[in-house]
Amino acid sequence: MTNLRDQLQGLWLPLITPFHDGDLDEPSLRRLTRHYASSPVEGLVLGATSGEGMSLCMKELERLVSVVRGEVAASCRNLPLCLGLSGASTNMMKDLLDETADWPIDGYLIASPYYTRPSQRGLLQHFMALADHAAWPIVLYNIPYRSAVNLTNETLLALAAHPNIVGMKDCCADRAQSIDFIDRRPAGFRVLTGEDAQAFDALSDGADGAILLSAHLETETFAAIRTLLQQGNREAALAAWRSVAGLTKLLFAEPSPAPAKHWLWRQGLIESPEVRLPMVEVSADLATWLDAEIECRAPRVLRTARTLSPFSRGEATGA
Known part of the structure; x- marks a missing residue:
């Protein structure tokens, strides 16, 4: 297992979950994992939105993690794995954390509770309770257009102080909010954008990386964009971005x-x-x-x- 805080940067892939005739398609999953383990991705997210995690039973989710971990190990790459979890009940989420505590993962990606629309105080207490309870580090997932609640920057700053909350996947869809948080976050707290179509702007604004469904395609190009920006070659980074920007809309x-x-x-x-x-x-x-x-x-x-x-x-x- 890895130090997730250190590894939470660069290009991460929210791996899709292949199915065939209604079942988890393990041969395809193995093929996918081998393919992306040989690509310039820095980590994988399993069973989240792109992985149709809410359609998976616990046995399938556990099998998904086991197969991917095995293929990553066989590839001799030290790729961290984050497990996507979501739920509207804090107590039920604690049960999920208990059930997955001994799985071969490196952390969790946890979205805000959906449908219930709690207050900021409720969101703070919810994530604090989960962070206190979790065996693995937590990456927050702020995606208000799916969860119906936005984690404000004041709430995020309070959560970022917790030692077991190491970063955030940012899908707030508000560039001003994202820039403000990047500027004010504590040292070492990672921010990865999850907005495919705005990835170039987010990386230019100082995001540490990106978790992009679109990077299933043209993976090398998506990875190169951040590298070129880090090297100060904005012109080349923009050219690379323009070559794949259409994919982020098409997909x-x-x-x-x-x-x-x-x-x-x-x-x-x-x-x-x-x-x-x-x-x-x-x-x-x-x-x-x-x-x-x-x-x-x-x-x-x-x-x-x-x-x-x-x-x-x-x-x-x-x-």
């Missing part, structure tokens, strides 16, 4: 992660573009749009990719 043209799964399926990295209800696979129109972009970016991949309809459940060849 969210319909509810995520369906578009990314379609792309990965066409690349041969996963056996099926399957998602679990209430998520559905991409529409025929978006499938056509995605396939055209794949052909434009990687014609050889498309020629050797699956020829089945994206809506087929039939047998498909692997990569």
Whole structure:
């Protein structure tokens, strides 16, 4: 296991969870993990939004962690793993922390409680209670357009003082708030943006890294953007960003992660573009749009990719 505070920087990938015929697709999961373990990502988030974690039972979630940890270990890379957790009840979240305390992870990514819309005082007490209870460090996930509550900077600063809260995935969608927090955060507290379409701005503003679904594609380019900014080469970083900025919109043209799964399926990295209800696979129109972009970016991949309809459940060849 790693020191998460030190490792929480650079490009992280919120790994999608592959399914086939309703089940966790372990061969595809192993293939994905090996692929990204050889890429310039600094860590993986498992079972969060992009990983359809709320559709996984505990046995599946545990198996997901076990398979990924095994493949990462076999790759000889020291990639940290964060487990995504969410829930509206503090006591039930404590139970989840207990149940996962001995899993081979390095930390948790925990979103604000959804639907209940607690006050800032309630949010503070909720996360403090979880941080006191957790066996592993916590990364806060501030995403008010999904949880219906925003962690204000005053609340975040109070939470950042807790020794077991080491960073934040920032999806507040308010650049002024993000800049203010980056400027005022305590030393060593990490901020990673989770807003794919605003990633360049966030990195330019001082974010320590990014957790991006879009980085399932063109991973090297997304990783290079921060490196170039750190080197002071903003012009090259902006050119790299412009080459992938369209992907950050295309992959969210319909509810995520369906578009990314379609792309990965066409690349041969996963056996099926399957998602679990209430998520559905991409529409025929978006499938056509995605396939055209794949052909434009990687014609050889498309020629050797699956020829089945994206809506087929039939047998498909692997990569």
